[in-house]
Amino acid sequence: MTSQRAPRRSWLRVHPFTIVVALGALLVTTALAWTAHTVNDRTEDRLLRLKVAETGAVLQAALPRIQTTLAPAVKFAETGSDPVAAFTNYIADYAGENKEFDSASLWQLNPAGAPRLVTVVGQQPELATRPAQLAAVLNQSTTVTPSVRVVPLFAKPNRRIGYAYSAGGPHRYVIYAESPLPADGRVPRTPGTPFSDLTFALYLGKTATPANLIEANAAHLGRRTASVVVPFGDQSLDVVASANGSLGGSLSGDLWWIVAIAGVLLSLAAALITEHLLRRRENALALAAHVQSLLQEQRTISDSLQQAMVPASPPTVPGLDIGVRYLAGATGLDIGGDWYDVVDLGDGRTFLSIGDVSGRGIQAGAIMSSLRSAVRAFLSEGHGPAEVLQRVTGLLNVGADGHFATVLVAIFDRRDNRLTIACAGHLQPLLITAGRANYLDLPVGPPVGATRNPPRYAERVIQLPAQATLLLFTDGLVERRGETIDDGLERLRCAATHAPAEVEPMLTYVADELQQNPSADDDTAILGVRWA
């Protein structure tokens, strides 16, 4: 094993990019939640201000109503023959128990002395017990006619509010009415009214101090308040209020934290997905590297197996210059079925063979190995090339084994340069001499294993010239897609013509010239023999 798979990343070690994604998403979430919150805040403020202004307008309208109630009483007292009866008769509808005022009194101003109480309907006015305040209120009433003076009587326990009205006529009548206020300043909340969703406090005057409190519907106001000051007779009303709940609706108020929670969840999901994808990519890269190394390993194994079966260096034969090449195909990882073989027979004769088992893979390699051995074995029994082919062809059958083989078997006698050769479907050898190259013209029998009935192989004895080179090769060297085999053979012939004469540089030159074609996907075996 040349490489290990990348170790799995621990879940505690998160990719930096995942953290960036999570932080980015959280940042966006924070911004959105803050925006939702701020928008809601502003909307609530605006709605509360509107609501309080509305409340102020409604309260402001109460005073003209009081004036409208009190003004006819003075009128009746002045114009009636019996002022007391006329006043009492009119005001009885408004003053008394469970009426708008619980006390209404008619006073006549006296420029010389204290105001004179003409008559009272309902309770005795609280103001009568405070002569100094009474004089001030009644006397001032004449100076600002016709208008209502609001009289705060906020001392506990008997908290009241009074209204003084004077028409300023010749009899200088002043009508004065009082209403009780809740002792603790607290009024109940009344559901179903337009302002039931407000908590409010009502003050007389322009400042909201406890001493000025008229009434409130709760002990404390909410966090968000709005106030409005409206004129109220000769005084002012200060309305301070907060909303009970959200004026803009609950969704508007809840939106910011819904956005926040959803955003956090989405950030988490984005981080998880990012981490998952990053890890998948990492694993895929590690796997690809692993597969690459396995392929390399397999290629290495194939190469070593191939080299074990087909020796990379030929035997040394006295008087002969021998070279071999095994060129692995560009695409395959498998073992090829090509072989060459050289045996020095010792008596000046040298045995040469080259062959190509169809297909690739372990099976093709095994068949190649045994065929090569069988050829050697039959040769060692003294059989000639044709007889050797005759005998090995029975060992293989394409119908049963799925493979056949092209084989060239030759014996070269260097004493008289005679070549005895037989061919089983193999390409013709190339003879190079004196700068010229030509293919031999041998009778070709069918490949070994191609037919069930053993064919007769023809043997030919050829007298070769001195100082020549014989090149044996398999079809991988010349076979190309999209052309006939003759094109490849011609290319090889040209290359051999221009190649150096020595065998080793010649093989290098020829291999380089013909391997330039990138579609060379078949294995190639080359055997070169040169003699003096």
Added chain:
Amino acid sequence: MTTSEPDFGENAQFYADQARADTWVVTVIGEVDLANRDRFEAAVKRALHDNPARLVFDLAGVRFMDSSGLGVMLAAADKTASVEVRAPSSAIRRLIEVSGLTDLFRVVG
């Protein structure tokens, strides 16, 4: 006349059709090599399933064939009385010649 399902491969298509009672035709289109040798073999196996007297390889559409393809045709020739190779390209015709197979196939057209 029965026709097998066409086999659409990456580089080649193989069809096995019965032409006559005793004749099946294997039509090949594309490039035949070690990569699709098995599919070629499967088409031949379909053609030979009822032992026809004659098997025809129609190679008019074949651009390239290597020794693996030849091996499939040789194996078929081993099992059938008569094998005919119809309309091979000049490259395949030469391949058959240089491989010493002219006696095993009847080359036509």
